[in-house]
Amino acid sequence: MTNDRRMIKAIRGTRDLLPPDTALWNLIETTARDVFRAYNLQEIRTPIFEATELFARGVGEETDIVSKEMFTWEDRGRAASDKAQSLTLRPEATAGIVRAYIEHKLWDRGLNKLFCVGPMFRRERPQKGRYRQFYQIDAEVIGPASAGSDSPARDAEILEMLATLLDRVGLTEWNLELNSVGCPNDRARFNEALRKALGPVKDKMCVDCQRRAVTNPLRVFDCKVPEDQPIIDKLPRIGQFLDEPCRQHFEAVQDILKGVGIPFHINDRLVRGFDYYTRTAFEFTHGGLGAQNAILGGGRYDGLSEALGGPPAPGIGFAIGEDRLVLSLQEKQSAESVTRRPAAYVAPLGAGMNREAARLARELRRQDLVIELGDESFRLKKLFETATKAGAKYILIVGENEAKADSFALKNLATGEQISVPRAELANKIRA
Ligand code: HAM
8 A cells, every 4th residue: 555645536427326316226226127027028147348349340330339439458368478359348238138149049048038237338428417337227139030029019019118117117208209220221222322412511510420421321310519410400311211121110110109008209310329220219218308318229130140140130129328217217206215214223222232232133124124223332312313313213222121121112213202112012113
């Protein structure tokens, strides 16, 4: 250790999630797990870092994420002769899950509906709702087409599940924006038309768009530069280039959504910032979030498995931005209201009473009560102060007389009412 005693802070774009907010995070994750269970999704946990190539090939070299936002480093082996490998902190979960699907031949085990919860990393400019380490709840449904994984029924099922989940966590004012980005053939024709349309105007656009216009014109729609928006508004739309099967697929998704009563609107500019998407693409937005208004995004990726060296396996999935979902919920619900406060503060009074207090606290905690425990060195005044600060409802005095009588003084800290309660009745009294 050095003598330097300066304070060290968390890195910009990362943050500590503190109580009571963590109670809201837990509420969201518990609700998601409950809802996912009803749809037969199972949990997968993939590594936080992967080979850089996975994202370059999966997400696409020309996307913002791969071209400028990844945390990538050259990892050398321990021996001088080891070759360096390029590794990347995962910027998203889909590529890793599809890699795992292929690597473990999950289709053989009938595992085709997976979810994961965890941190993702993107080198973005930090602002409200945008962090460099953020958290996603991600789900993917993938499998051979013979199992129906390319069916519009899967798309509608995923969207209906999301609407259910958002309603269940208490976020009601969401908007579902829907589009189809077609298949690779449609995209080739669309890119050609875009290249043509961009030719005479691209010099007036930002440098990124000038590059995109040549390399991957579709990505022009990811542009957020305000001056470029009037130009982008006049460009052709992917919807005009869908072939008949893609058009029918999109129609079928909409038809089922109407059938189950999930409102949506078509956003023909929505292409999402990943090259793996095919057909259905969607986002759920929420007004309260300002510029970063997408709570979650997702879509279909029918060619991703093959692009990563796997068998044909159409898939569809989404990722919820947990940070943003928490922000939206905080407007309606305080984290305090979902936090479980201590039911009682067990207060050992006098030398030698820690032992009896520990026994009592153990019994009460085993009956699912939240218990804070004091220390025999505290005077009565300090015991009361600590109990109040902890937010406990009751203080339970454990002194020598109480221990002998096996009956304890239980005082309601709000009303001041105090009663003596036999050990066997304590849990019920505290709960009531
Ligand atoms: P995405 O749209 O990049 O999609 O991210 C999904 C959600 O993660 C966004 O809607 C947003 O709420 C949240 N998010 C993204 N970046 C940040 C950030 N820097 N700070 C805070 N929240 C952020 C995907 O990641 C795809 N893998 C989704 C998917 C799964 N598609 C198919 N399967």
